[in-house]
Amino acid sequence: MSESERVLTNQTEQSAMCFKAFMLKNSTKNNINLYDHLHRLLTKVLDERPDNVVDIIEDMSREVKREFLQDKQSMLRETPLTPAAQLLAKEQRVLFLRRGEDGDQDEELVDTPLPNVNELSFFLEQAGVGLGREEMVKVFLAVKQLVDSQPLIRCRFWGKILGTEGNYLVAECEYKETEEEEVHEERAAEEGKEAEPQEDESAKGLDAIDPLPQSNYRPPPVVPKEENHRGVNKFTYFVCREPGLPWVRLPSLTPAQITVARQIRKFFTGRLDAPIVSYPPFPGNEANYLRAQIARISAATQVSPLGFYQFHEEEDEEAEEGGREIFEENVDFEGIPVSEMVDSLSSWVHHVQHILQQGRCVWVNLAENHEDDLEEEADEEEEDPEEPEPEMGPPLLTPISEDAVAGCPPWTSKMSSTLIPHYAIAVLRSNLWPGAYAYAREKKFENIYIGWGLKFASGGYTPNIPSVPQLEYPSGPEITEAMDPSLEEEQALQLAMEEERAAHEETEGLGTDDDNEEDDD
Amino acid sequence: MDSNTLYYSLDLVSGSGLTLSNEQKAALQTSLLILRKNYKFNRVLFWGKILGIKGDYFIAQGVSDDEMRPKKSLYSLNCVDWHLLPPATESVLVDVSVAANGRFVGDPSHEYKHTERPRQGERDAAVEEEVTIKVNEETRLAATVHTIDEEVSVVPRGAFIKSPHGLVQTNRSFEGLSFLEAGKLRCFLHFAKPQNLKKNSILEMAELDPSIDFLDPLSEDIPKGSWSLQFERGNTVCVIRSLLWLGLIFFHVPMTPQHGYIYMGDGLKNLELPFML
Known part of the structure; x- marks a missing residue:
């Protein structure tokens, strides 16, 4: 018995030894073996005694392995860093530094164009809109940075436009008049320089022997741009990608940009110098497109409570053909009850001018401006251009209840709280420009836009079809290729020709007879 | 996104403008707990809101054992009373x-x-x-919620594992993508039945881990560029926005297991996408 037992234990021992040896085999990959690993794992289990060990044994095993590997890795390379985040943090740190620590701060506090973004954030949060609290504080600091660096008399956080690669924070500003002009003149000079070299190129390339076909396309007359502080260029806009990064001034707007922006639908990329690839071609790059969309959104969605603004009294007597442009804050405005603001849309009015079909706020007669051109072309164009009907948009401070309805009601109004209506604010949401919001409570109101910068397309968007290209040669019978006649057709023609000839001979014979008769007379 | 971490996650996706008011958040905190008990859900997701002309719909979803099984969706108009949505059949x-x-x-x-x-x-x-x-x-509403889930729900790679029995569950040992991985669309997957996974070449299939890579990656979507991946909050949070369903936002904090998606929009598909890129 003892003999056989010994043999048996010998056998089991042997197999145990074999198995242990197998387990002690180091992995060729990471030079650890199962035996040591199990040993460490079980020690860990004994040390920690977690609940339901069997469920999480795999995780613990992975953890043990990772601990083992991390030791070695730390020798080889440094812990990975996030340079992008760090760079931005470094840029944003400037925002949090206090400037001008002397007594002259008090003067600034008295009269500053800095908007109260904190208050905006507070009210917007009640409306269920916003960028998050910390982000708003950063935006506030960034706006403060802008106000400190530019001579502004008015500044407002306009909103945020989302792009596919980056987003734009937009600030709406008004320059002090003198400063503005200097910048404007510089810019105009630059534009003039750019325009010159294009003319030279068109002179070349004409071949005397085989002239290239001349384009008979005449571009429609260019609608003149509205000067600064007027119409669509009433405000100057600054954008920045992230709080702390530099603010970039957007160029002023031309009517052509607005008319084209109305016909295209494009996402913003987040790079101001990105080209806009579209049909009809957009005059300018993304900075211009952004400016055009901002103008359109402002004109459509900037609203204020009825009576908050009033027209300047002196201006009342002036002729109203162009529509009054200047309004001022009504000192006596008492505020409209919130429930009334929610119930009737007529208690909200637009305070930004409507943009006409022409792309301007104030209509300009193109026929007058281009008289010289017309005279030159008078022989080509026989009919006189009729005196165009002046376009008229709704005047300023028109209630939003009179907005055009296309497909869906343009506005949705609601109260911020249904449970505690006593302290709620009135919230207005635009359905035509998803992302545009307005709120009002007593004497306070504000507008904001956070969205993709695109209008809601009710009927689906159909892109413009490219116009037909000009024909290289006037189409005529000598150019168009005719079908080869079939045998039957040829024979029929031959027959017809023969008959004709015979008839002709007959008539000729008769003709000579007639002549003779005449001669006889 | 998980209703338990709603407070925290909602702040991370608010970069596109829409959030919930404090009153709604407070109401959700109470009502979703009751909802979870009444319907015996494993966990409750706050799915998002759909803006209507007269009122907004708030949508919540209940998850049972298997995360992939069609979820039960509920809607509410005031964040307090919840109603079950009918199933969205073909x-x-x-x-x-x-x-x-x-x-x-x-x-x-x-x-x-x-x-x-x-x-x-x-x-x-x-x-x-x-x-x-x-x-x-x-x-x-039921159909829209279903379609959005099918087409654009997003999870980071590795956040869910498929057991040999086919049960899909959250991966307890998921530690988040690294910053490098989080910048790539192929590390994010559609959380819906895979459509073209099987069509990949053998070479591509060889590298996949069947317990993790059982879903379609976002990078294969057509048209290319139907997703916008950005880093926000001072480049620390990875935010993905769908351009096909404007309003769907996904967030993931790299190196942490936190992720989630929410839809806040008008519930309309952006059919003009090909013209807009």
Whole structure:
């Protein structure tokens, strides 16, 4: 018995030894073996005694392995860093530094164009809109940075436009008049320089022997741009990608940009110098497109409570053909009850001018401006251009209840709280420009836009079809290729020709007879 | 996104403008807990909100053991009273796509009608009268939620594992993507039944881990560029926005297991996407 037992234990021992040896085999990959690993794992289990060990044994095993590997890795390379985040943090740190620590701060506090973004954030949060609290504080600091660096008399956080690669924070500003002009003149000079070299190129390339076909396309007359502080260029806009990064001034707007922006639908990329690839071609790059969309959104969605603004009294007597442009804050405005603001849309009015079909706020007669051109072309164009009907948009401070309805009601109004209506604010949401919001409570109101910068397309968007290209040669019978006649057709023609000839001979014979008769007379 | 971490996650996705007011958040905190108990859900997701002209719908979803199994969706108009949405079957989806168009109204019983007239040429063949398809807004809501989930729900790679039995569960040992990985679209997967996974070449399939890579990656979507991946909050949070369903936002904090998606928008698909890129 003892003999056989010994043999048996010998056998089991042997197999145990074999198995242990197998387990002690180091992995060729990471030079650890199962035996040591199990040993460490079980020690860990004994040390920690977690609940339901069997469920999480795999995780613990992975953890043990990772601990083992991390030791070695730390020798080889440094812990990975996030340079992008760090760079931005470094840029944003400037925002949090206090400037001008002397007594002259008090003067600034008295009269500053800095908007109260904190208050905006507070009210917007009640409306269920916003960028998050910390982000708003950063935006506030960034706006403060802008106000400190530019001579502004008015500044407002306009909103945020989302792009596919980056987003734009937009600030709406008004320059002090003198400063503005200097910048404007510089810019105009630059534009003039750019325009010159294009003319030279068109002179070349004409071949005397085989002239290239001349384009008979005449571009429609260019609608003149509205000067600064007027119409669509009433405000100057600054954008920045992230709080702390530099603010970039957007160029002023031309009517052509607005008319084209109305016909295209494009996402913003987040790079101001990105080209806009579209049909009809957009005059300018993304900075211009952004400016055009901002103008359109402002004109459509900037609203204020009825009576908050009033027209300047002196201006009342002036002729109203162009529509009054200047309004001022009504000192006596008492505020409209919130429930009334929610119930009737007529208690909200637009305070930004409507943009006409022409792309301007104030209509300009193109026929007058281009008289010289017309005279030159008078022989080509026989009919006189009729005196165009002046376009008229709704005047300023028109209630939003009179907005055009296309497909869906343009506005949705609601109260911020249904449970505690006593302290709620009135919230207005635009359905035509998803992302545009307005709120009002007593004497306070504000507008904001956070969205993709695109209008809601009710009927689906159909892109413009490219116009037909000009024909290289006037189409005529000598150019168009005719079908080869079939045998039957040829024979029929031959027959017809023969008959004709015979008839002709007959008539000729008769003709000579007639002549003779005449001669006889 | 998980209702337990709603407070925290909502702040991370608010970069596109829409959040919930404090009153709604407070109401959700109470009502979703009760909802979870009443319907015996494993966990409750706050799915998002759909803006209507007269009112907004808030949507929550309950998850059972298997995360991939069709979830039960519930809607509410005031964040307190929840109603179960009808299941979105194939026939419902077809009806909705035909009949319902335009913006949501905000009234669950609102009825969309669509009359289909037999075409001129087939008049003699089909003697039938006009066919009217009626769909109420509740059904439309169910179909929309289902479609959005199918087309654009996002999870980071490795956040869910598939067991050999086919059960999909959260991966307890998921530690988040690294910053490098989080910048790549192929590390994010559609959380819906894979459509073209099997069509990949063998070479591509060889590298996949069957317990993790059982879903389609976002990078394969057509058209290319239908996703916008950005880092926000001072480049620390990875935010992905769908351009196909404007309003769907996904966030993931790299190196942490936190991730989630939410839809806040008007519930309309962006059919003009090819023109807009």
